[in-house]
Amino acid sequence: NPGLHYRELQRRLGLPSGQLDYHLRFLKKQEVITSRREGGYIRYYPVQGLKESEKRALAFLRQEIPRAIIIHILMNPGSTHGDILSGVRISGATLSYHLKRMVSRGIVKEEVRGREKHYTIADPDEIAALLVTYRRSFLDSLVDSFVRTLTGGGAP
Structure with missing residues (x-):
């Protein structure tokens, strides 16, 4: 793990x-x-x-809140701050803190469109592969749900 x-x-x-x-x-x-x-x-x-980028990603994926944010953005590319808040249900300050860290480490990309910032995962295939590969080690129903969606509902 x-x-x-x-x-x-x-x-x-x-x-x-x-x-x-x-x-x-x-x-x-x-x-x-x-x-x-x-x-x-x-x-x-x-x-x-493991590649360096995978080690960086796993450092975030091993934490519950960043993992939830990453999964939300994977499932909803181009999400705004408000979109993520409604899906993850954490405080705005907490979300801003984690997004800033993930953007600075190259996990999440931030794009300004008009007056809003939109977020996408920098390498969604790599993140999805890590979630699938290490699924059991996360002990998280959110990861299980994401993997089932990704794989078409396969068994855990």
Whole structure:
């Protein structure tokens, strides 16, 4: 499950901190995994197999609110701030904060049309592939719903 942070790894594996620290250090020393600071968390990734853009995207997809925003924009390309607010149901300030971060990291594109900004996913195929590939690790019914829509209603 690439992109998980320390506490999430600890919760999912049920390991005490000392054991998890030992195993993470061992895997890093053997150059099996790497870590990077993203959004206030240290996230862990396999050394091989993921492009930099996928690591950046997973850092957002591992967070509930950014993931919901990304899925909304994937399903509704060209959404405005108001469109996203009505679909995701968070405060305007929270949405602005997350959109600004995702635009600056190249996950979301912002286009000004008249007096409104419209948002699209920079690489929708890559994001959709990550959601499908790591679907079970998100533990999120919104991801399941998106994947069912994308795949024509296939089984989870």
